[in-house]
Amino acid sequence: MSHQLLPFLEKNDTDIAKAIHGEEEREEDGLELIPSENYVSRAVREANGSVLTNKYSEGYPHKRYYGGQTFTDIVEEIAMERACKLFNCKFANVQPHSGAPANIATYFALMQPGDTILGMDLAHGGHLTHGHPVTYISKIFNFVRYHMKNIETGEIDYDELREVAKREKPKVILAGFSAYSRELDYEKFVSIAREVGALAVADMAHIAGLIAGRAVKNPFDAGFDVILTTTHKTLRGPRGGMILTRDNEEIAKKINKSVFPGFQGGPHMHTIAAKAVAFGEALHPEFKKYATQIIKNARAMAEVLKKRNVRMIGGGTDNHLILADVFGSMGVTGKEAQTVLDEVGITLNMNMIAGDPRKPMDPSGIRFGTPAITTRGFMETDCARVAELMLDTLEHKDETEFKKRVREEIRDMCRTHPIPEEFFKS
Numbered sequence: 001m002s003h004q005l006l007p008f009l010e011k012n013d014t015d016i017a018k019a020i021h022g023e024e025e026r027e028e029d030g031l032e033l034i035p036s037e038n039y040v041s042r043a044v045r046e047a048n049g050s051v052l053t054n055k056y057s058e059g060y061p062h063k064r065y066y067g068g069q070t071f072t073d074i075v076e077e078i079a080m081e082r083a084c085k086l087f088n089c090k091f092a093n094v095q096p097h098s099g100a101p102a103n104i105a106t107y108f109a110l111m112q113p114g115d116t117i118l119g120m121d122l123a124h125g126g127h128l129t130h131g132h133p134v135t136y137i138s139k140i141f142n143f144v145r146y147h148m149k150n151i152e153t154g155e156i157d158y159d160e161l162r163e164v165a166k167r168e169k170p171k172v173i174l175a176g177f178s179a180y181s182r183e184l185d186y187e188k189f190v191s192i193a194r195e196v197g198a199l200a201v202a203d204m205a206h207i208a209g210l211i212a213g214r215a216v217k218n219p220f221d222a223g224f225d226v227i228l229t230t231t232h233k234t235l236r237g238p239r240g241g242m243i244l245t246r247d248n249e250e251i252a253k254k255i256n257k258s259v260f261p262g263f264q265g266g267p268h269m270h271t272i273a274a275k276a277v278a279f280g281e282a283l284h285p286e287f288k289k290y291a292t293q294i295i296k297n298a299r300a301m302a303e304v305l306k307k308r309n310v311r312m313i314g315g316g317t318d319n320h321l322i323l324a325d326v327f328g329s330m331g332v333t334g335k336e337a338q339t340v341l342d343e344v345g346i347t348l349n350m351n352m353i354a355g356d357p358r359k360p361m362d363p364s365g366i367r368f369g370t371p372a373i374t375t376r377g378f379m380e381t382d383c384a385r386v387a388e389l390m391l392d393t394l395e396h397k398d399e400t401e402f403k404k405r406v407r408e409e410i411r412d413m414c415r416t417h418p419i420p421e422e423f424f425k426s
């Protein structure tokens with residue numbers, strides 16, 4: 001990534017310009033292993049930083065509440081069309097400001113307050129927006145849970161899922177996760193949903209890029225009704241959300257109404273333009289290679305952990321992320337691991353694991369993944385080396401000289417694999 005030119009900011013607001021340059025250097029100089037992060041292209045950033053931020057466009061293309069929509073309509077229609085092509089569906093709402101608003105707007109579109117929704121337990125890999133008690137949304141809808149049957153293989157307890165669904169009669173069954181590394185059996189979800197008269201909704205925020213790149217299964221192919229997603233993470237777009245409907249126009253209409261005017265105000269047209277650009281990039285044939293490489297790289301890292309007897313929740317990975325029990329395996333807490341690895345230039349996050357005896361602010365696990373380093377061009381051997389360095393660092397966490405050597409090696413890797421500005425040249 002070349003130094004971003006910020007001629008006006010540097011002149012008019014040096015504090016913010018300095019902080020942005022600092023972040024640029026941090027990103028360039030270290031390895032980003034947080035599985036929900038990535039590096040977007042310069043084209044995405046240009047769209048995101050464009051004059052479209054000036055425009056109010058409440059409503060949808062050709063049905064807006066303000067004048068002057070010639071170009072915003074073009075932008076939003078292109079974004080919608082590309083999204084539908086990418087995910088093989090009929091309807092897309094590209095207005096949600098992020099993943100959480102997309103989820104909440106969808107719950108209100110498909111349910112009445114007090115209705116029941118069946119989702120994955122947070123401790124087993126689900127997301128806060130799937131009804132964790134700390135969220136406001138958990139006070140409005142009745143969230144019930146399913147879990148993994150076997151933490152060592154990651155297998156979902158589909159018998160429990162069916163049993164709870166039959167007993168609780170949810171309106172929505174939610175598949176999806178933010179800390180789970182195995183593929184879901186989407187057909188089973190759909191057949192249980194049909195059996196109890198629920199809608200099948202998938203929150204694919206983490207693996208949307210893998211689905212778009214055809215590297216994992218698409219829940220729509222199994223008959224899911226709705227897919228929720230973020231547009232950042234593996235999809236490598238700007239920070240944002242999106243709601244996709246397979247083919248049911250009534251559902252799509254309810255979702256549109258719920259996003260605006262139900263939940264949000266004016267759409268962020270600059271972000272929608274950046275989403276359109278990112279979707280265009282994801283439609284490029286080379287994106288498939290990128291998505292496939294993310295998984296190969298995560299598997300290469302998982303192999304190293306396995307060889308060195310580090311326990312992984314789910315026993316390995318089918319996607320872009322790994323959840324490792326560093327406390328149980330190495331006696332290093334998640335928080336300690338996060339801090340020590342930060343010192344050597346590896347950024348990841350501490351994470352609770354299923355059945356964790358520890359607390360969220362200092363859990364047993366770490367969660368890491370390969371979307372960002374794959375964007376940098378890392379291949380399996382590079383990723384295996386990163387995994388070795390991570391574990392070596394945790395084993396030598398109190399040795400300053402050792403950590404200095406690792407930091408230098410990480411710096412070298414970063415220099416050899418600079419962050420690209422453009423991904424695919426046609």
Ligand SMILES: Cc1ncc(COP(=O)(O)O)c(C=O)c1O
Pocket residue numbers: 036098099100101103127129176177178203204205206230240241
């Ligand atoms: C599965 C899932 N859903 C929703 C979200 C929320 O997305 P955002 O942080 O963009 O609101 C996340 C974010 O981590 C996620 O992993």
